[in-house]
Amino acid sequence: MKAWVHHEPGMPDCLRLEERPRPTPGREEVLIKNRAVGINPVDWKFVEWGHPDWEWPHIPGVDGAGEVVETGEGAGHIRIGARVAYHNDLMKPGSFAEYTAVPVRALIPLPDGLSYSAGAAIPCPGLTAIQAIEKVPALEGAHVLIIGASGAVGGALLQLARGRGWIVHAVCSASQAGRVRELGAATTTDYRREGWRESFAERNMEQPLFAVFDTVSGDHAAGLAPLVAANGHLVCIQDRQERAPLPAFTTTISLHEVGLNAMHHFGDKAQWGRLMSAGARIAADAVTGRFDPQLVEVVKFTELGEALMRQKQGPNPGKRIVTL
Template identity: 70%
Template sequence: MMKAWVHHETGAPDVLRLEDRPQPRPARGEILVRNRAIGLNPVDWKFISWGRAGWDWPHIPGVDGAGDIAELGEGVTHLRPGARVAYHNDLIRPGSFAEYTVIPARAAIPLPDALSFEAAAALPCPGLTAIQAIEKVPLWSGAHVLLTGASGAVGGALLQLARSRGWIVHAVCSAAQSARVRRLGAATVLDYRQDNWREIAAERTENQPLNAVFDMVSGEHAASLASLLTANGHLVCIQDRQEKAPLPPFTTTISLHEVGLNAMHAHADDLHWGKLVDAGATMAKEIVSGRFDPQIIEVESFDQLPAALTRLEHGPNPGNRVVVL
């Protein structure tokens, strides 16, 4: 048996109950991870509230975790018991809010020995989402991009990746996070609470065109920024997507992109996962070397998980919240 946070119904994080549940066993192509730390993400509290078709009840939520491999399923030869890994798990599966979690072996991100499990657990969902977003856009060193939600976990990861590629990042966030976002590499910062920030951004594009916009808010919000892009620019939606073209045809002919990390579990092949895991492993090494900030703002104990998830729901969240076992 194992301890796990489960919910028998949908609702706020306080519907979670700490219960004894059967310890799972890995099937072919899977591994069993002994969780040492759990990364909390907005998708966790959202799906506890919404529910999802295909869940077995009671459900163990949680998509991100880090720990060591306790058992290998049949056919897994590229990993070994005891190896340190982080992972992003499919929302449909029993999740990471437990002492043990079964994951597909192809989703295991190898970790350097020097990386703490706390930092590793903050990596998968924000980091892999940022990697997916940035790889949508084939830009050059010196390209100018606009990033909304720059102070959040995904936004901060994307900002750091963009700077590592030599892009000039114009960030949008709250004024309270301006200094931190500049430390992460933003060239300019606009306060989204300022009514005319879009007009300021538009004036700047008259002298310095934007090659890409990365939006963390909604499809509608992203569409409102499409006119800021120069010819052949890129509009990347990390929340929602564009159901119709936001600009008239044969104008700036921008490209539209959607990002959905969880969709990888159902629709990506092993080659896709191999590339994503490799990128995650590189990010893990860069945390150790100090070239990437995991943006941890809270480390809480396992018995306080629902309270930490409630703080995540209500924010603010200028980074990642992590639970340790």
């Protein structure tokens, strides 16, 4: 098969399109013939960083969509020809290839009316957003703040939050404000505007923020902790809080970290089942138009390396997809 590989850590332009052995699915795995591949920030980051558990050359990529063409022992009821999307383990050979071996538990069934491109846009941002939103109790009418709402994860989270009946305030670039409002934001704030944190802090007594979701970094999230109402929630999607960002016994907020790839190593079958069911609901909503997969770019497989470089350089107002 053809696959994009790198022989050592480096910039995205170190990837090369090469011939590699077609994988064989192991126990409780299936082989997917990829029809579309999703590109995520974690892809270029790990291309640069590498990982000590990888075998070289390594095939990157975690998101894909396609057809089941072979099943391994213990694959259960999965049928040949099934249309699926998936999130693969970062430690394993990935989706930047014509074929990928994927654990059965990580498959999202795709409805017939959904394109593979839209399907490949769901796993990483959609499942991350599901994990993030489930950290917070479902309080109807709560006001929440999402930082980075114009990105793929932020946009998915925004749509799920609106589905919960939350009033969403979005922080994003001014150029994406219109699109973010179309996704359901009640208000948008330019992250470059000076004093926007102070503005939210001033109105917090009358309009408290039940939850703040940050997609930037642990340090950035720590600076947002004073905006969270008493007994509210600070959800750190990028990185985590290594120490309490506020003095003890003040607003007593709850701190949450989100790690989708950690599920491959620590999640049990029941947790995976619930997560994939939630992913299937997103896929069904994408068919009816209730969920926007936020496709910003769709290119050919031969252009994957260039698309990954654009992902690194940004901006990324949505999801970049590669088709096979």
